[in-house]
Amino acid sequence: MTRFRPCIDLHAGSVKQIVGGTLAINDTGLKTNFTSEHPAAFYAELYRKHDLKGGHVIMLGPKNDDAAREALAAWPCGMQVGGGINAGNAKQWIDAGAERVIITSFLFPSGTFSLERLQAVLNVLDGDRNKLVIDLSCRRVGEGWKVAMDKWQTITNFEINKGMCLRRGLNNVSLILREENIRMLEPYCSEFLIHAADAEGLQAGIDEKLVTYLAEVCSIPVTYAGGGRNIQDLELVDRLSNGTVDLTIGSALDIFGGKGVTFEECCQWNSRQ
Numbered sequence: 001m002t003r004f005r006p007c008i009d010l011h012a013g014s015v016k017q018i019v020g021g022t023l024a025i026n027d028t029g030l031k032t033n034f035t036s037e038h039p040a041a042f043y044a045e046l047y048r049k050h051d052l053k054g055g056h057v058i059m060l061g062p063k064n065d066d067a068a069r070e071a072l073a074a075w076p077c078g079m080q081v082g083g084g085i086n087a088g089n090a091k092q093w094i095d096a097g098a099e100r101v102i103i104t105s106f107l108f109p110s111g112t113f114s115l116e117r118l119q120a121v122l123n124v125l126d127g128d129r130n131k132l133v134i135d136l137s138c139r140r141v142g143e144g145w146k147v148a149m150d151k152w153q154t155i156t157n158f159e160i161n162k163g164m165c166l167r168r169g170l171n172n173v174s175l176i177l178r179e180e181n182i183r184m185l186e187p188y189c190s191e192f193l194i195h196a197a198d199a200e201g202l203q204a205g206i207d208e209k210l211v212t213y214l215a216e217v218c219s220i221p222v223t224y225a226g227g228g229r230n231i232q233d234l235e236l237v238d239r240l241s242n243g244t245v246d247l248t249i250g251s252a253l254d255i256f257g258g259k260g261v262t263f264e265e266c267c268q269w270n271s272r273q
Contacts, residue, residue, distance in 0.1 A: 001273040002238035003246045004266040005223045006047045006055035008040050008071055010064040010083070015040055017251040017258075018060065034257035040067040044074035046255070050267045054223070054246070056102060056133075056193060059083030072097035080133055082193070087120040094131055101125075102193055104135035105149040111156040113181075118188055130190045136160055136182075137195035138210075145210060148197050160213075182217045192218060196226030206233055206247070208240060215241035223248055229260040234269055
């Protein structure tokens with residue numbers, strides 16, 4: 001059954017809820033829904049108290065390392081961490097108390113997927129795929145989606161649409177894999193985390209087509225984030241995915257200043273599952 005997955009989004013060292021589509025390299029035009037007076041460790045302790053496993057700490061840009069480490073120390077091996085993770089620091093974050101590391105941008109140098117980089121990260125984790133989550137956060141492009149990196153501002157050429165197409169260049173042939181991209185990545189990780197960046201922070205409803213598609217093609221656990229507003233959206237994700245996709249709710253949650261759903265309601269939902 002679909003579970004509520006908690007989050008701690010960090011920006012400039014503070015816990016915030018941000019409209020994902022407004023993030024940029026220099027934060028020009030950034031729209032913030034909420035800035036907490038509490039440190040990251042406060043939320044980690046809260047999640048630990050309610051045994052909300054599988055949540056994620058996401059570092060949105062620099063100056064977040066200390067806050068992330070404080071959160072992980074508050075619940076050792078209880079939360080995942082992502083944002084700036086690469087082959088050089090992945091093991092350090094596991095040693096700091098992360099249950100798993102979440103990786104995105106490092107896998108896409110110049111916007112192109114690198115299997116060699118993925119293998120390098122797995123190698124420093126001693127080949128343990130259970131310590132690795134791949135973030136395939138994406139933005140809509142045409143009728144489908146492409147993975148977005150660098151605070152969701154850079155669109156890669158990595159498609160997660162259904163089907164497969166063949167594109168022929170002047171001097172070579174290149175396959176643009178879609179559903180097969182998901183299949184190719186699954187042996188290297190334990191979960192996927194997917195933010196629908198165009199819906200993130202808007203509280204305007206989930207991307208139903210994306211949730212349905214993820215349920216069809218993914219055979220490992222998936223957490224979807226973006227647009228979640230209330231308990232009804234948990235019910236909707238549960239129905240659309242037949243219980244195979246989990247949901248993160250951020251800006252609509254009362255502990256982040258939202259009015260759509262209470263933290264207690266989400267805990268009760270998980271208890272019923």
